[in-house]
Amino acid sequence: MSSRSTISRRRFLKAAGMAAGAGLLPVSSVRLSFADEKKDFTFAYISDAHIQHIRGTKFVRNWDRGLIRAVAETNLMVPEPDFVMFGGDLAQLGTKPELDHGAEMLSKLKHKTYCVMGEHDYYLDLGEHWSKLFGPQYYSFDHKGVHFVVLNSILTFDEWTHERWPSAEQRMLEMAGLDNPNGSPFMVGEKQRDWLKQDLAAVPTTTPVVVFSHSPIQKIYKGWNFWTEDAEEVQALLKPYASATVLYGHVHQIQYNQIGNIAFQSVMATAWPWPYPESYAHAEMDWPVMTVPMNRADPFFERDATGWQTVDLMKGRTGLNYTLYNNTARTVKFCTKTGRPRDVSYQDESARIPPQMHY
């Protein structure tokens, strides 16, 4: 191949990537922004792949395709993300075949990749195999002036975890059923809260803090574990910070909320979408009213209402770009005027469209 054709191929790929960035691809990204624009950056956020083993070398094709697509598209991002976050629930039932198959797919990412623990990764062997693949279950790191914290927020009561179930397999199955009344509320737990307190002690309150968790660090609907039992205690540790954001997975839908100084934003799943709790007729819940819902899913398009995101960090505040496979992309970013996250296109009641009505 001549050098000339190499260059034109590279140009072509770059152009293709830019077209993708313009909204053709399903990606969620986050860009953090600072007074000094050089400090603004973007990372990619993929979550809830739920890789599910059938038998032998067979895995559920539908869920595999979701993760493969998100990884491929993340690799095409221009400009490239600073890093990639995987938001938890890589596996469906926490088995080695599932975690290994998922890890192998994530290994195709050409960027530094961080991982969050999900309950589907944890409750078979209490995170042992996951930790061998991905390292510590909670940790923090700094990037371009932002302090990032990763929590394992899907722990629960010791009695439920260690004493209630006759086998690890049954414990995993009981927690895997979202609507299973035998499940148990998620929590961060005292040990990690103490660690977080120590970790934040060295971080000035003027530093933007972004927390990654799997569960919402809010109490939305207990019946489906859209819930963190010690949410208030964790929120209290973030209270001194001028800019704090919690980004979470688990819910397989667009949600956002503001509690005091803390902005909350969820990410989409690559596997399948979940109904909003308000569409369960018997649910008692505390719904974040500022959310403009994602479109109702069309089951005939198996990637509909799934996707991934890019996250822009601008002046320490997050803007989430939801890249949705069969719908128009959505952007929800922190509005400094109102002091809360806001959908840039659909926030006003008059701007909403019929597919956003859930019932």
Add this chain to the structure above:
Amino acid sequence: MWKKYAGIAVVVVILTVAAASVWVHTDEFTGEDLQRWNKEYQSVVAYGRELWVSAELGNNGVSCAQCHPNGANTHPETYPKFQQQLGKVVALRDMINWCLRNPLEGDPLELDSAEMIAIEAYLMTERKGVAIAPGKH
């Protein structure tokens, strides 16, 4: 042969009607009857829930509840309705079978099978109290 059975059937019907007119007043039933009927119904609902969370209903280990916790987003009160992706008006059970064949990669249920009726009973019960709205989107 056929006539013989038909004759027996007629006799049985006459005797049943006669007996019923003596012993049973169909417009009277007790609290115990109501309890029994509800128990029968709830046992079918429970079977429907069992199928809903089962990894065995389809062929790939995926269960209905994986995408539809508590049967949410199935909208049983809106059927029959025009299913735009299929280009015709369908019943809830058609969509149940569509899901069985596609996301669950399995085989459809007989439309009048005990399993189909149980799944419908479960979904309707999770949706109890919501106004019926056939055709709604």
